Amino acid sequence: MINIKFYGLGGQGVVTAAKTLSVAVSIYEGKYAVTIPAYGHERRGAPVYTDIRIDSEPVLANCFVYEPDIVLVMDESIREKNIDVSKGKHHDTVLVLNTADGSVARSYKDAYGFKDVFYVDATHCALNNIGLNIPNGAMLGALAKTGVVTINSIEDALKETFGEKAGVKNANAAREAYEKTEKI
């Protein structure tokens, strides 16, 4: 079983990203997923998170993820908002980060001790392909680099979630992000 935590800001499509990942692995890879959304007093721009568990067997646990195997961060500024994205991490936990700056990715790796950091400028990929600063689809492309899901499944799930027209644009953003993702 793989435990994943997504962090982002309200409006970045964090919950939608978790649902899309759930579609990708459940429908296109024959696995099982449970999303555990944390609804609260969110507003646009405030830090939000959501959890997802993925397994080849039906997922029984229905509670929040406290020890993530993968942490995905959609906005590099999140650490300035009193959020510790390394909370509960273990020695194999990896980070997927939205940043244009390799030195920021390096500082996340050094400061928190993630095993690997996958980073890409997902905001740029989103603006480039969908014309909006909503990096969720692109971040799923970066997530595919960890091997938890294939980029093809992500593209198919994005088309299903967003419909043919917006779906293709989001899938293109994911593909571009996938190809540009660096690992350190």
Next chain:
Amino acid sequence: MAGYMMLDGNEAAVQAMKMAKVKVISAYPITPQSSIAEKLSDLVSDGILKAKYLRVESEHSAMSAAIGAQLTGVRAATATSSVGLALMHEVLNVASGCRVPIVMPVVNRALVSPWSLWCDHQDSMAERDSGWLQLYCENVQEVFDFVTMGYRIAEHEDVLTPIMVCLDGFFLSHSMQKVLIPEQSEVDEFIGDYIIKNTYLDPTDPMIINNLTSPDEFTEMRYQQKVGFENAAKVMDEVFLEFEEKFGRAYRAVEGYRLGDAEAVIVSMGSMSGTVKHVVNMLRSEGKKVGALKIVSFRPFRNDLVNEMLKGIKRIAVIDRTAGLGSQGTPLWHEVCNSIDKASSDVIVKNYVGGLGGRDISIETIKKVFADIMDDHSQNRSPVWIDVKENAMDIRQVYINV
């Protein structure tokens, strides 16, 4: 051919109500039920569901309208949560007393005060004596399946009792999961058209029902409801078996999980039951002899099955997502205690309160309950608040005129 859909709990409830071809919908939106009211409205306005959608001004009206509509001979739909269910309280008893077999998803959310949007079971527990059947769901597949089976159980001529299908707010209502949805024709075959089997209303020939009933008949009418509940137990078992035969998924009113040779068992309801099973598997792999008992049907409560399945188990932990204030224990604990043969005095049935107002019942919380029940030496049998913080008595205290 049945096919997989990705649905959250609310969407699964809507899908089941849609496939049951409800003809009148009267729902008042309330978090976390809102998307049920909204999606039913979309289905009607898009012409996908041929039904009349009534925009009512409260849950009291929602249930009243549903009762009136269903009495004319159609399936009526509504759904609610928390204070919405509390506002329905008066009319819930009208539905059950008039034997109107409405199927209603209840998205479990704490009652106020303190104000909360999040999950616990106090809302539906407060209605446990309102004459409704109550099923509790572990996952989103169960939401679809229990709503679908709910029509068969509630509408059976020997039952004619409304049913709440309870799903945990957010943990199920907003959790997306893969759900196997049958073909419309299969659902049609399974639940059939709605047929009036008791009191009815004819709009072309209006009349008054639910009239004043004297002490001379009141007791007998309540007794009829009691018999309805007794019949519901048998009908439910039959419907579960028929469903299994047709759709391949096996359900029971009480589900045992790895009970063979178990020495300690957690009894639970709702979404936490999945987490309990997960922890049972973890502890079993460490050689610990633990199991789980999931209560699907809280009303009627199946003391026969609980007693049989817990036979020989000495350490029983009962977790409730409601406080049971002022009582010796929480509602589920009382039921379990009274189900077990009194002969064996060495059986410990311990009560745990947790997961109130949206507090997560985590893997760690469940482990803590197992550790506590397996190492219990105290004589104190008052409920253990398993996840309360140490500062409980220090927060939000207002001192005035002390």
